[in-house]
Amino acid sequence: MSTNNHLDYLDELEAEAIYILREVAGQFEKPALLFSGGKDSITLVRLAEKAFRPGKFPFPLVHIDTGHNFIETIDYRDRMIERLGEKLIIGHVQDSINEGKVVEQKGKNASRNALQTVTLLDTIAKHQFDACIGGARRDEEKARAKERIFSVRDEFGQWDPKRQRPELWNLYNGKIHKGENVRVFPISNWTELDVWNYIRREKIELPSIYFAHERDCITRNGQLMAASPFLNMDEEDVVERRNVRFRTVGDMTCTAAVESYAYQIDDIINEISESKISERGARMDDKVSEAAMEDRKKGGYF
Amino acid sequence: MDILKFITAGSVDDGKSTLIGRLLYDSEAILADQLEALHASNRKNDDGTIDLAILTDGLKAEREQGITIDVAYKYFNTDKRKFIIADAPGHIQYTRNMVTGASNAGLAIILIDARKGVIEQTIRHSFLVSLLGIPQVVVCINKMDMLDYNEEAYNQIVNNYKALAEKVELNNVKFIPVSALKGDNIVHSSINMPWYKGESLLDYLENVDIKVDNSAAHARLPVQWVIRPQTDELHDYRGYAGRVASGSFRVNDPVTVLPSGFTSSIAKIEQLDADPVEASTGMSVTIHLADDIDISRGDLLVNSAEQPQVAQLIEADLCWMDTRPLDSTHTYLVQHNSKVTRCRISEVLYKVNINTLEKQYDEEFKLNDIGRIVIKTADALAFDPYQKNKANGGAIIIDSRTNVTVGALMLRSAVD
Missing domain, CATH: 2.40.30.10 (Translation factors)
Structure with missing residues (x-):
């Protein structure tokens, strides 16, 4: 029976993302999938299974490890790699620090988040990756809203918003010069809610920190941060036991928690549907300035 | 629930960003922290209300210049549909950006300033919408508040536009009188224009039929x-x-x-x-x-029942997208679906002045130029005429020296 209906929106987003992943496989010599342990890159992994099984992934997974991860994320990552039977490459920010390429930030709000860029670029150079697949979405913030699905970076990893290639229909131009690479964003057109609905539909397991749990927290700049050895704390910081969950999974020093009693995925979807704060509102590093993301992207950030 | 991708054609002066902002704001698609930033901004309308255009401003450079340079994508949904807006700039120097945004759109909103009526840029935008084969068009006649919501003025513009639509071969055109600034007929039906019996823009977007050919x-x-x-x-x-x-x-x-x-x-x-x-x-x-x-x-x-054309010499419409003009002696690459092969533009048949729709024969193909050419490819392309099947009729030209996408092709027919 031939129908004239459009695909359901999740089916359409999924099909588009699979298409993009296969374009990466077809167009590049040495692609990689940047895996953060967050829900967006976990979604990418599921999409890669849909794109390439029963074959192997035509790329390794790459994790840029700040060393300040939530332990739950690392556990999850290692179990996932075991299940997939795919290759994982880890770039350690600690190595970049030891090699003197970056200097650890000082002070109360010190974070390794910004240092990741150097480790990422080094990892790309070392393995000569020509394409890096990432889980960024255009709805996350204004600079991303204009970024291409195939986003060319120069040999310094820089994104030049004014020199972006026109991207027409579903024709992605992955041609690059030696030393350049392309960041590819298969879920560009997904919103946060789309990702959650997809995770629910596909019954994808997530790291436990996405769900409500009790945790020692402190309040910094009006945001709840997980108390950890990585956070520079002083006597002004009051540690409190709170019921929280995390909406993004990043470095422990810059990922804020939200007070939550959402223990199940349905609760989370309800919470987001009625949410009063956007996802990136819960990231301290984006709050610094309105144009923070644009500046960091120009510098080679994911 | 399905997805509707649409493009908004118009310029800052027509209130395009305000219209998108209004759609997002009135359909409650804006989250609290973004709303907070909006209220905190210094930019206000003359009457002190919030400037909704801020919601679609993207890059720093653009904010500084106060114009939309690149295509920005915005997402919102209602209970009925998920919407993806390609917000493209309307000025002639950004024709390539509009072509880019239009390439994936299932619907186009063409914005007309009611005080100005059908003007040069309306012709240009309508021509591009037709060239890119966008199946549905809705013409929003904006700033009705500045004309005291006058029905006659609206009807006059509608009639003028219908003549244009015929000329550029646009079908399925829908007209809506709106005020993006005041919110008339964007999400909520206007109480200021009781003479307009049709649906609001959002109602229309939610219910418009998106046809798919699954034969x-x-x-x-x-x-x-x-x-x-x-x-x-x-x-x-x-x-x-x-x-x-x-x-x-x-x-x-x-x-x-x-x-x-x-x-x-x-x-x-x-x-x-x-x-x-x-x-x-x-x-x-x-x-x-x-x-x-x-x-x-x-x-x-x-x-096997109905096959595309297979050819190496193909007549096509071309939009040039690079600052370096087309060089008919240079070998470019053409990408059509998953196929990439070398090509040359063997003949320029004519260019179109997209403001007047007149054909031109003498000039070189420069940035933002549109016209009809003949392309010769090293390997044959298996294509359908773009106006019949967009999905198998579009192609891009890549300059092998820079690797940049320099042209968009709408393939038409094999040349004997």
Whole structure:
């Protein structure tokens, strides 16, 4: 029976993302999938299974490890790699620090988040990756809203918003010069809610920190941060036991928690549907300035 | 729930950003922290209300210049539909950006300032919408508040536009009188224009029919990747991975591989968790054929019943997108679906002055120029005329010196 209906929106987003992943496989010599342990890159992994099984992934997974991860994320990552039977490459920010390429930030709000860029670029150079697949979405913030699905970076990893290639229909131009690479964003057109609905539909397991749990927290700049050895704390910081969950999974020093009693995925979807704060509102590093993301992207950030 | 992608054509002066801002604001698609930033901004309208245009401003450079340079994508949804807005700039120097945004749109909103009526840029935008084959068009006649919501003025513009629509061959045009600034007929029906009996813009967007051609005859699937696990248990496994560009494939359908012309039939359609009997437009699948034939990335699987044209000399419409003009002596690359081959523009038939629609014959092809050309390709392309089947009729030109996408092609017909 031939129908004239459009695909359901999740089916359409999924099909588009699979298409993009296969374009990466077809167009590049040495692609990689940047895996953060967050829900967006976990979604990418599921999409890669849909794109390439029963074959192997035509790329390794790459994790840029700040060393300040939530332990739950690392556990999850290692179990996932075991299940997939795919290759994982880890770039350690600690190595970049030891090699003197970056200097650890000082002070109360010190974070390794910004240092990741150097480790990422080094990892790309070392393995000569020509394409890096990432889980960024255009709805996350204004600079991303204009970024291409195939986003060319120069040999310094820089994104030049004014020199972006026109991207027409579903024709992605992955041609690059030696030393350049392309960041590819298969879920560009997904919103946060789309990702959650997809995770629910596909019954994808997530790291436990996405769900409500009790945790020692402190309040910094009006945001709840997980108390950890990585956070520079002083006597002004009051540690409190709170019921929280995390909406993004990043470095422990810059990922804020939200007070939550959402223990199940349905609760989370309800919470987001009625949410009063956007996802990136819960990231301290984006709050610094309105144009923070644009500046960091120009510098080679994911 | 399905997805509607639409483009907004108009310029800052027409209130385009305000219109999008109003759609997002009144449909409650804005989150609290973004709302907070909006209220905190210094930019206000003359009457002190919030400037909703801020919601669509993107890059720093653009904020400084107060114009939209690049295509920005915005997302919102209602209970009925998920919407993706391609917000493209309207000035003539950004024609390529509008062409880019229009290439994926299922609907176009053309914005007209009621005080100005149908002007040069309206002609340009309408021509581009037609050229890019956007199936649905809604003309929003904006700033009705500045004309005291006058019905006659509105009707006058509608009549003028209908004449233009005929000239540029636009069908399915819908008209709505609006004030993006005041919110009339954007999300809520206007109380200021009781003479307008139609639906608001959002009502229209939510209910407009998006037609998909799922006929077997138009089935096209560009092969992106060949899955060959080559393990002991999957020794002979050979699956052709791709996304159905148009039409629909079913198990046992006769298929032809282009450009080689080999024929076979569909043995199996695979997805990770299921083996559907049908792969319809837009689905990403893996196809298995009954016969063992040599197929690789760049090949096109089609239903044998109605085949595309296969040619090396093709007449096409071209939009030039690079600051360096077209060089007819240079060998470029053309990318059509998953196929990339070398090409040359062998003849420029004419250019179109997109403000007046007059043909021009004497000048070189520069940035933002549009016209008709003949392209010669090293390998044959298997294509359908763009106006008949967008999904298999669009192609891009890449300059092998810079690797930049320099042209958009709407393929028309093989040249004998």
